[in-house]
Amino acid sequence: MNKRLRLTTVKPDHPAAPVAVIAKTGANTPYSQDAFERWVLFLDTLRERADNMIAHERQGMPPLLDFDYELLLDARTFDRPANYALLRITRAGDDCWEDCVDEAKAPVIVIDPRAGHGPGIGGFKHDSEVGMAMHEGHPVYFVIFFPEPVPGQTLADVHHALRDFVSEVVRRHPKTPPVLYGNCQAGWAATLLAADCDGLTGPVVLNGSPLSYWSGEAESSPMRMLGALTGGSWAAHMVADLGDGRFDGAWLAQNFETLQPEKAIWEKYANLFVHADTERERFLDFERWWNGYYTLSREEILGITQNLFIGNRLEQGEMELDAHCTIDLRRISNPIIVFASEGDNITPPQQALGWIARLYPDTDALKAAGQRIVYMTHEHVGHLGIFVSGSVARLQHRAILESLDAVEALAPGLYEMVIDKSSDGPTRKTDDFKLRFEPREVHDLGIVSDDAALAQVAQMSRINEAVYSTFVSPWLRAATSPASADTLRALHPMRWTRTMFSERVNPWMALIKSAADTVRENREPLPDDEPAILAERVLLAQTGAVLGAWRKGRDAWVTQVFGAMYGNFPFATSTTQAGQPTATSKKE
Numbered sequence: 001m002n003k004r005l006r007l008t009t010v011k012p013d014h015p016a017a018p019v020a021v022i023a024k025t026g027a028n029t030p031y032s033q034d035a036f037e038r039w040v041l042f043l044d045t046l047r048e049r050a051d052n053m054i055a056h057e058r059q060g061m062p063p064l065l066d067f068d069y070e071l072l073l074d075a076r077t078f079d080r081p082a083n084y085a086l087l088r089i090t091r092a093g094d095d096c097w098e099d100c101v102d103e104a105k106a107p108v109i110v111i112d113p114r115a116g117h118g119p120g121i122g123g124f125k126h127d128s129e130v131g132m133a134m135h136e137g138h139p140v141y142f143v144i145f146f147p148e149p150v151p152g153q154t155l156a157d158v159h160h161a162l163r164d165f166v167s168e169v170v171r172r173h174p175k176t177p178p179v180l181y182g183n184c185q186a187g188w189a190a191t192l193l194a195a196d197c198d199g200l201t202g203p204v205v206l207n208g209s210p211l212s213y214w215s216g217e218a219e220s221s222p223m224r225m226l227g228a229l230t231g232g233s234w235a236a237h238m239v240a241d242l243g244d245g246r247f248d249g250a251w252l253a254q255n256f257e258t259l260q261p262e263k264a265i266w267e268k269y270a271n272l273f274v275h276a277d278t279e280r281e282r283f284l285d286f287e288r289w290w291n292g293y294y295t296l297s298r299e300e301i302l303g304i305t306q307n308l309f310i311g312n313r314l315e316q317g318e319m320e321l322d323a324h325c326t327i328d329l330r331r332i333s334n335p336i337i338v339f340a341s342e343g344d345n346i347t348p349p350q351q352a353l354g355w356i357a358r359l360y361p362d363t364d365a366l367k368a369a370g371q372r373i374v375y376m377t378h379e380h381v382g383h384l385g386i387f388v389s390g391s392v393a394r395l396q397h398r399a400i401l402e403s404l405d406a407v408e409a410l411a412p413g414l415y416e417m418v419i420d421k422s423s424d425g426p427t428r429k430t431d432d433f434k435l436r437f438e439p440r441e442v443h444d445l446g447i448v449s450d451d452a453a454l455a456q457v458a459q460m461s462r463i464n465e466a467v468y469s470t471f472v473s474p475w476l477r478a479a480t481s482p483a484s485a486d487t488l489r490a491l492h493p494m495r496w497t498r499t500m501f502s503e504r505v506n507p508w509m510a511l512i513k514s515a516a517d518t519v520r521e522n523r524e525p526l527p528d529d530e531p532a533i534l535a536e537r538v539l540l541a542q543t544g545a546v547l548g549a550w551r552k553g554r555d556a557w558v559t560q561v562f563g564a565m566y567g568n569f570p571f572a573t574s575t576t577q578a579g580q581p582t583a584t585s586k587k588e
Contacts, residue, residue, distance in 0.1 A: 018535035018542070031532035037519045041276035042269075043501070044516035047509045049284055050502035053291045061292050063144045064120035067092055067130055073168055075161035076146070082153055082161040083146040086168060092134040093126060102137035106176040106202065106404065107169050111143045111162070113184035116252030118292040119144040122183050125285070127390035129181060129207075129397050136401045138179070141169050143186075149246065149297040155304070156322050159192055166193060166200055177202030179404060183387055184208050184347065185304075188314060194332045196325055203335045203404055208386040210347045211329075213312045214454045215354025215447050223259060223346075224309070225562040228454075232461020233305040234468040240298035241476040244485035247301040250293040250494040257494075259345055262547035263382075270540045277525055286388070291498055310461045312454070315355045330359055333370060335407050337400055337417070341378035341386055349377055354447040356414065363441045367412040374407050374437065376400075376417040395419065395433065403435050414440045453566040 056062075068091035075084040090097050110129055112119040123130030123142060133140045143165060150157070169178045179202055182190030187209020193200050213224070240247040257264035272279050296304075306313075313319040319327045340352035353375055360366040366373065376396065381389055399419050415437040489495065503509045526533055 018539035029532075030526055031530065031536075034526045034533075035536070037523060037525075038273055038276040040512060040515050040519050041280070042273045043509075043512045045272060045276070045280050045283060046498075046501040047503065047512055049287045049291070050498050050500070051504070052284065052288055053498050054502055054504060056288065056292055061118055061147045061294070063087075063118060063142075064124045064289050064292070065089075065130070065142065066125050066128070067123055067134075069142065072141075073165060075164070076150060078161060078164065080157050080160050081150045082157040083149045084158060084161045084165070085144050085146070086165040087142045087144055089123075089130060089134060089140040089142060092131060097139075100134055100137060101139050103139065103173070104176070105136070105138045107139040107141060107173045107178045108133040108181055108401075109141045109143065109166065109169055109178050110181040111183065111186035111190055112145075113186045114145055114249075114294065114296065115185045116249030116256070116293060117289060118147065118294050120289050121384075121387045122181070124289050125388070125390070127393045129183075129387070129393060132393050132398045133181075133401055136398065138401065139173065141165070141178075145294065147292075147294045149295060149300065151245065151297070152299060153297040154299045155307075158189070158300070159196070159321060162189060162193055163196075163198075163200075180204045182206050182209055184383070185210075187211065188308065191314070191329065191332070192321065192327055194334045195327050195329050196321055196331075199331060199333070201334060203337060203407060204332070205337045205339070205400055206352065207339045208341070208344055208347045208352065208383055209338075210308075210351040212315050212351050212354030212358060212447070213309050214315070214451055215358075216348050216350030223255060224454075225558050227309065228457040228460075228562060228566070229558065231464045232310055232457065233302060234461070234464045236301045236305050237298070237465065237468060237473065238476065240296075240301055241473055242480055242485065242488055243295070244480050244482050245298045245477075246295040246485065247298065248293060248295055248489050248492060250489070250492045253290070253293060254492075254494050256346065260548075261551055262544045266544050266547050270544065274537060274540065277523065291494075293492075293494065306461070306465070310458050312458070315358050329355060330369065335372045335410075336374070337403075337407060338373065338375040339378075339386065339396060339400065340375065341381045341383070343378065343380040344383045344386065346383035350447050353445050357442050357445055357447050360442055362443070363414055366414055366442060370412045372407060372410050372412055372415070374403075374410070374415045374417050375440075376419070399433065399435055406435070406437070410437060414442060416440050453562075456566050 065087075067089045069087040069089050071085055072088050073086040075082040075086075088097075092100060110122045110133070112122050119142070122128060125131070130140055130142065143162065166178060166180070177200075180190040180193060180200070182188070182205065184207070187206040188211055190204050190206065191209075191211060194204050236247060239251055268283075272283050305311075307319050308314055311318075314327060315329070317326065317328045317330070321327055338352055340347065340349040342349060344352075356366070356373060360369065360371070376399075378386070378392070378396065381392055385392060396419070399417070403417065418436040418438055419433050420436070499505050501509055503513065528534075
C-alpha cells in the first residue's frame with residue numbers, strides 16, 4: 001500500500017523579530033521605563049567620563065597606577081633629556097615594599113608603550129603585571145613618560161634614558177640581573193636595550209610586541225596596508241608639522257578604534273547601556289586611561305614609522321641607534337619570552353614571532369647562537385586584554401614570572417610554554433597550574449612574509465617623504481603656531497566626542513546628572529529574562545554584526561587594492577621567514 005507523504009509546517013524555535021517585540025511593548029510599559037532609566041544612567045556615565053578626562057588633563061595627566069610609588073630618576077634633567085622617569089613601586093594594596101618583596105629575587109622593570117596613551121596599562125589595577133610581580137615577591141620598577149616630549153627628542157635620547165634607568169636598578173640589585181618587561185611598542189624599546197652595542201643581561205619579556213613588521217598574511221594586519229595606501233610616513237610627518245612639532249596621540253587611538261569599529265564604537269557603548277546599573281565603574285576605570293592622549297615629537301614619530309613600521313630596519317639589522325652603533329638582534333644573548341595572542345589584531349603572532357625565523361633560518365642556528373626563546377600564545381584575548389585582563393594577569397603573567405628560573409635553565413633552543421592543570425611528562429607544578437616547555441622547530445612557526453611587496457611600500461614612502469620634506473613641510477611649519485596646534489588638538493574627534501558630554505562644555509548635562517541621581521534612588525531594573533530585554537539584546541548584537549560585516553568588507557577592499565598596486569600579496573605563494581615556500585590562505 002502506498003503511503004502519501006504529507007508536508008507539515010514546523011514552527012521555528014527562535015524568537016520573533018526583536019524590533020517587533022520591542023514595538024509591541026508600547027510606550028507605557030515597564031520596559032519603556034526601564035530603557036529610559038538606563039538611557040539616563042548611560043548619558044550620566046558619559047558625563048562623568050568627560051569630567052574625568054578634563055580633570056585629568058588639568059592635573060597634568062599623571063600616571064594612572066593602582067600602586068603607591070616614588071620617583072627615582074627624571075630623565076628630563078639628564079644631559080640628553082627625554083620625557084621619561086623611573087618609579088619604584090612602594091606599596092601594593094595594604095602591603096608595603098618591605099612586606100612583600102624578596103630582595104633575592106630578580107627586579108622587574110615594566111616599560112609601558114608610548115602608543116598614543118599615557119603610562120599605566122601595566123599596572124592600573126591590582127590584578128596586573130605590576131600586581132603579579134609584587135605578589136611573587138619581585139622588586140618592581142615602572143618606567144613612565146610625561147605628556148609632552150622634550151623639544152627635538154629622538155629615539156636615541158629615549159634609549160639612553162632607559163639605559164640609565166636599568167643601570168640604576170642594577171646598582172640597587174647587583175646580585176640579580178633585572179627582568180625587562182616590554183608591553184606592546186615598549187617591547188622593541190626593551191629589545192634595543194638588549195641588542196645595542198653594550199647589551200644588557202637578564203630575561204626579556206615581550207608582551208604583544210611587534211618586532212617583525214613585514215610578517216604575516218595581509219588580512220591579519222589591515223592597518224599596515226592602509227598605511228601603504230596613504231603613501232607612507234609623510235602623513236605622520238604632516239600631522240606632526242600641524243601640531244607645531246608634536247604628534248598628537250589621539251590619532252593613534254583613533255586608528256586603534258577604526259580597526260574594529262563594531263567593538264570600539266558600538267559594542268563598548270551597547271554593553272554600557274545594557275548593564276547601566278553594574279558596568280559604570282569598570283567602564284570609567286578603563287576610560288580614565290584610554291582617554292589620556294600623550295604626544296610624541298616629530299623626530300620620534302618619523303623614527304618609529306621609517307625604521308620600524310614601514311622600513312622594518314630593526315629586524316633586518318639596519319637600524320642605526322646613533323653614529324657609533326647599529327642594532328643587531330643577533331647580539332641578544334638574554335633569554336626571551338614572547339607572549340602573543342591569536343585574537344590580537346594590533347600585534348598578531350606573526351609580527352610578534354616572525355623575527356625568530358628571520359634571524360635564525362633553522363633551529364640548529366638558534367642553538368648554535370646559544371639563544372633560548374620561549375613563546376606562549378593565547379587563543380582569543382585581544383590586544384588590550386594581554387595587559388589589562390585580570391584573568392590573563394593571574395594566569396599567563398604569573399606563569400611567566402614563576403618560570404623565569406626554569407627558562408634560564410633550559411638548553412638553547414625554541415620552546416613553547418604550555419599552561420595546563422594536568423599533564424604527562426616533566427612539569428613544574430605551581431599552586432593551581434602546571435607549566436610545560438615543549439621543544440619546537442623554527443619552521444613550526446609557519447611565518448609568512450612578502451618582502452618584495454612591502455619593500456616597494458618602503459621605497460614609495462621614502463620618495464613621498466623626500467618630496468613632502470622639501471616642498472611642503474617648510475611652508476606648514478611657517479604657518480603653524482602653538483595656538484593653532486592647540487586648536488587642532490581640541491577639535492580632534494577623539495576629544496570633542498568625549499568632552500561634549502561634560503557639564504563644563506554642555507550645561508544641559510547638569511539636568512542629566514540630576515535625573516540620574518533620582519533614577520538611582522528609585523531604580524528597579526527589569527529581570528534579564530524579560531522578553532523585551534532579550535529582544536533588545538538581540539537587536540544590539542545584530543547591529544554589531546552589521547558593523548563587523550562592513551569592517552570585513554572594508555578590509556577586503558583594502559586588501560584587493562593593495563594587491564593590485566603591489567602584487568597579489570594575500571593570495572600568492574609567499575616566502576616564509578625561514579626561506580621555505582608556503583601557500584597563504586585567507587582566514588574567515
